[in-house]
Amino acid sequence: MHHLGILPGLFDPIHLGHVEIAQTAFEQFSLSGVVLVPVNKDGVRNIASLRQRQHMVQLATNSYPSLSLFTPSSFTSTATACDYGVLIKNIRYSFSGIHLWLIIGAHEVDNLLQGDTRDLKNIDLLLWPRVGDRVNNAIHKCKARGLNAYALNPRKISPDSHTVRLAIRHMIADEGTLHPDVIRYIADTGLYLPGSEKKLQKVVTPSRYLHSLSVRETAVELAFIHQINPFKCSVAGLMHDYAKNMPLKEMQRIAKKHGLTSDKKTLRSGALLHGLVGAHLCKQKFGIRDEEILSAIRYHTVGRPNMTDVELCIFVADVIEPKRRPFEGLANIRQVARKSLRQAAILCLESARKFILASGEEYFTQSLDALENLINAASN
Template identity: 35%
Template sequence: MGYDAFLEIDSWKNVKEVFKMAQFVVVNRNVESREMLKLIEEKCNKFDGEAIYLKVPNIEISSTEIRKRINEGKSIKYLLPDKVIDYIQKMTYIEEIDNMIHKIEQKLKEMLDEKRYIHSKNVLKAAIELGKNFNVDLEKIKIAALLHDCAKNLRDDELLIKAYKYGIIVDEIQKIQPFLLHGPVGAYLSKFEFGIDDEDVFNAIYYHTTGRKDMTTFEEIIYLADFISIDRNFEGVEEIRKKAFENFEEALLMSCNSTLTYVINRNLPIHPLTIEFRNWLLMKGGK
């Protein structure tokens, strides 16, 4: 323990018992002096104990300075062990994401109706559980899941207007079914309205309805979490939920097949991205 702390050992509870149970090692960053050694000896004599004095180099490292550098975004390399730095950075990152999520939730409450907001929270929960099985950034997964439907409550005309505003190429299927634009428009809203400038989050939101070939695992997690969230109650969803944690790829194919069945039964056009997504799943072995 530090020399200054050792001098205040009188304030400890049952200090005599502590001296009986252990031998103190007293360190000091300052120059050794006879007065200092004398005070250590006096404390030991007072409590019938022993202490070893250890002189260490006078390295100018202050916990106050370290906290200050962290708050200012400055490097703390060489001031702490690498593993400690990694842990601090991870905890700082998680705290920043938690604050960001709180702000997102407050804004979403203003943009979405209650049913859609609850769905978004449920997708977040499902995405976290799915994400635990993969090497993905769970903090980013939370953001993408929460924001995936941020444009869902926009009217068809509003979706088209925003699509043109953001330079989204609106295809013939989307002109007939503008609701399919809530993914692409939502991706741009996440970037420009919520300040989330992240490619993984952007693409996961953009393609969460249609899917696409060559989806990343990150995108697939959001796609499937949207499909199996606890508020969904369509026929076959329980089987897909179960399969999602047994065979992720097969669950994706089941979800895509379910979407196609829904669209075909209603005699609606199928978006080419969904067809490409299904064929890609089949080609890579989801069956």
């Protein structure tokens, strides 16, 4: 007889702790496989939709032959994480002639026992611990109700998803916490991160909004190529033009009120001023405090000397994103960007200088300083 493990959860998001639990169950109890089932829970508002959570589970388990996503058509987003009887019925409907092992946290046992346990009589329970959980006590409670329960012993205690979401929001989650493909998905979509697509869409034109999404996508791609924090690049890429369509007088008012700049040329130009104002508004309205992100937004148009990797990533992504109108040298910059962000930034600045001087305008001093700084760094 085949033995199938069932691991239900919110998976908001799925992290490596979940994968460790499922893989440990597979190995420790010689199961035929383990299916992971994203569910909803009464009283809990999920950040990611059911479809998004299912997709993340798929990404996290693709490289594990023993693990898979379970999405029966009859198991809808209205099901709850505590309604294990409904879950078991759905599993039995989809998999006949197998023995089921329900994998849950020891902290969920009290909720489990509050419901109808008749559908759980012919299955086994595997209980995994969180910090402070008393698994043996939970096992005794189950056996007192006539249920078979066993302790699962993962190599490390799994963090809760709230802690993982906080790590993502603070942009410190890494491949020790999340599968690389899940990191990429979160960075591409902005899930759990500061900033807001909906609020951005309200203050910029439709074309500017699409440009911002495209810059985020390009910035995340460059971040993975050059091993830069993808979450920071995601946030800065999405929000870099937050103030772009603001009336110049309003930008000037904000800049003067908060002392963002005293440079007269900058104050006369929305193209130069929107990065400074945008960074200020992102800090005030969205609580973005990371200086690399704010600096990337602040200087994405003109650059500055000694730009960080995140700043370079946004500076270049803004120029090369796929929706950018073609100009001479763009194809070459795109190719160079995959090899060196600094060399790509040099080409971006040189191209901008050529265009501005040909228009009879004066090249911005800060941009010239940024260009000279990059050239000098490249020659050393």
